[in-house]
Amino acid sequence: MALAKNPFFYKNIHQAIEAYGERHHITGRQHFAPLLGFTGVNGDIQLATALNYTTYNPSTPKPLTVDQLLVVMDESGEEVYPMLDALCRRYDSSCVKDSCTVKSDEDTVKDKLLKINSLAGHLAMKFAEFMEDGEIDLEEGDQLDAISLMIREEVVTFQNQQRVVTKNKE
Numbered sequence: 001m002a003l004a005k006n007p008f009f010y011k012n013i014h015q016a017i018e019a020y021g022e023r024h025h026i027t028g029r030q031h032f033a034p035l036l037g038f039t040g041v042n043g044d045i046q047l048a049t050a051l052n053y054t055t056y057n058p059s060t061p062k063p064l065t066v067d068q069l070l071v072v073m074d075e076s077g078e079e080v081y082p083m084l085d086a087l088c089r090r091y092d093s094s095c096v097k098d099s100c101t102v103k104s105d106e107d108t109v110k111d112k113l114l115k116i117n118s119l120a121g122h123l124a125m126k127f128a129e130f131m132e133d134g135e136i137d138l139e140e141g142d143q144l145d146a147i148s149l150m151i152r153e154e155v156v157t158f159q160n161q162q163r164v165v166t167k168n169k170e
Contacts, residue, residue, distance in 0.1 A: 010053035017051070019079045027044065112158040123144065
């Protein structure tokens with residue numbers, strides 16, 4: 001089954017592959033190409049074409065399959081979260097890392113709440129900065145998305161830490 005050629009989603013897959021390559025000091029596309037079935041001398045170029053989200057041609061979309069997406073997700077490590085978030089957002093949901101095993105005390109819960117407020121303020125400042133010209137371009141939108149994801153992750157961690165503190169008081 002092929003994945004819809006959603007530019008936002010494909011951009012996240014592309015970024016995850018590039019981040020994997022940077023983290024391991026290799027070319028991400030060369031690593032992933034054979035794993036995804038793009039074999040031969042130009043496998044990395046075939047993968048780049050499949051991941052191309054800027055010049056989408058509806059007559060020859062060359063989309064990735066669900067199986068290929070799962071391979072990328074399994075191999076990606078920490079870079080899986082932006083892909084999961086993009087997939088969830090495609091279906092009007094959200095995805096955050098859940099740290100249910102967090103042990104906490106009241107001080108760290110307060111620190112987490114302060115961090116959430118700081119990130120929310122940072123998001124508001126960036127939004128105001130980006131709106132000075134009257135519009136938000138793709139790169140600015142990506143930056144706002146990244147900050148929003150950090151806020152969602154911190155909120156889930158805060159909720160889990162708060163549950164631990166409340167449970168310990170009972």
